[in-house]
Amino acid sequence: MAKSDSGSDRQSGPTNLRTLLTRLAKDHQDHLKLCNLLEEIADSLPHEVDKSKCQTAINALIQRGQVHHALEETVLFPQMLALAGNDQDLRSTLSRLIDEHRTDEGHSDEVIELLGTLFANKRLENAEAAGYLLRGLFEGLRRHIAFENEHVLPKARELAAGSASGV
Numbered sequence: 001m002a003k004s005d006s007g008s009d010r011q012s013g014p015t016n017l018r019t020l021l022t023r024l025a026k027d028h029q030d031h032l033k034l035c036n037l038l039e040e041i042a043d044s045l046p047h048e049v050d051k052s053k054c055q056t057a058i059n060a061l062i063q064r065g066q067v068h069h070a071l072e073e074t075v076l077f078p079q080m081l082a083l084a085g086n087d088q089d090l091r092s093t094l095s096r097l098i099d100e101h102r103t104d105e106g107h108s109d110e111v112i113e114l115l116g117t118l119f120a121n122k123r124l125e126n127a128e129a130a131g132y133l134l135r136g137l138f139e140g141l142r143r144h145i146a147f148e149n150e151h152v153l154p155k156a157r158e159l160a161a162g163s164a165s166g167v
């Protein structure tokens with residue numbers, strides 16, 4: 001985002017940031033529902049799997065990877081760093097979260113493939129490994145989202161409020 005001393009530009013960044021934060025918080029609620037769905041599928045392995053839940057989870061996982069991470073990495077995190085004056089602690093925290101995004105995306109691709117197998121009624125080679133894969137994804141996502149909800153989004157709101165008041 002371009003820097004400017006004009007009052008209108010000082011206002012537009014934080015206002016947009018607050019709108020983005022509302023969107024991301026809503027995404028997190030949806031992703032936690034997805035985690036619950038993945039847990040239900042894991043608990044139903046190997047013989048009680050609901051195929052419609054697999055299809056819903058596949059669609060949600062594809063959408064999550066494409067949109068939410070991009071909003072955080074290309075819009076939220078750069079705006080936070082700009083408002084925080086390139087705070088090094090914040091930079092390392094956000095860098096760790098970006099690494100977690102790549103890990104989540106790798107796990108997500110494997111889970112999408114697994115869910116496709118379940119949806120097609122194909123036999124699982126190893127139900128225990130499938131359950132482990134699902135749990136690894138939703139447990140990792142829950143930790144990541146909890147950290148962002150407890151630390152990152154409040155910090156971003158604080159930075160937006162400070163900037164809007166001219167601090």
Ligand SMILES: [Fe+2]
Pocket residue numbers: 069072097101144148
């Ligand atoms: Fe994230």
Ligand SMILES: [Fe+2]
Pocket residue numbers: 024028068072145148
């Ligand atoms: Fe997030």
